[in-house]
Amino acid sequence: MSFINYSSREINCKIVYYGPGLCGKTTNLQYIFRRTNPEQKGKLISLATETERTLFFDFLPLALGDIKGFRVRFHLYTVPGQVFYAASRKLILKGVDGVVFVADSQVERMEANMESLDDLAINLAEQGYELTKLPFTIQYNKRDLPNVAPLENMNTLLNPRNIPSFEAVAVLGSGVFETLKNVAKQVLIELKKHY
């Protein structure tokens, strides 16, 4: 649910990074935070456990610039990836405008990826959304590791609709902004359709 304020001339949109535990959702936000000008970003808030696993969510507000005199703000959220935080994951998806699915490219995480993707579709449906109708981008993360699955295999398993996908190494930043840019673009195009 985007929030359009004609009085302060602002558009606020919510983008959620989803994916299995340890796939790099928080790492994406941390990289974006590091590489954005101070005047364009707010604080990066992480509600994490002592071992730096996301407990509830990470939150990063970004104000990238203006479109037609409206300040465009994106609120980036991550969900806690670990399976047993299912209840919290559902809450974060409320009011989402666009989703990034971060997949872990390691062969042994393929099942976790598929499980998480199913979980995403179910949780969205519970909120009255359909994944096929929502701005959606896939990121194949950790491409620098030795044990990664070939892209075609990952596409077959995770991306049968052939939606936009990006290879990434989030710790080093490659593919991070490409992914964000793609989903943000889809969100704005969707906004254009409705208003």
Added chain:
Amino acid sequence: MSASDLVMYEEEFNKIDDELQKLYMQTNAKVVFLVDKNGQLIASAGETHDLDTTSLASLTAGNIAATGGIARLLGEREFTILFHEGEKDNIHISLIGARVILVVIFDKRSSLGLVRLRVKKATESLVKMFDEITSKSEREKSEGKLDESPFAEISDEDIDNLFR
């Protein structure tokens, strides 16, 4: 995008802003703000300059969402009021209708009783205002009145410029 998008025009925004200013004065609070359930800040009044209102808004919404989750597990529809007491500052969070959250931060210059009383009064007016906003944007959408919308002409170039 869902039908629940919130579109706010100047006229309604001013009314809401006035109501918040009034509540701020009447409660002797430090800060009063209004957040939608998804964590977007709608309006605020009081000493906001030192506060990271964006983060506050998102965390408040997270708080309400988590509490709502607990409520449903217990078979309650929702817990409409949350109160956190600190050493110096206290925070009173309440749900307005089903979609916005009213937050009052106050210290010893005020009291919980006063805040509760005034929040209750303000809630009645705010519920009406948000009902009007919802019906107005639905009406305008169905009448196709949004042709002056600034978004109709968004170009790929505009979007690319954001990421320079």
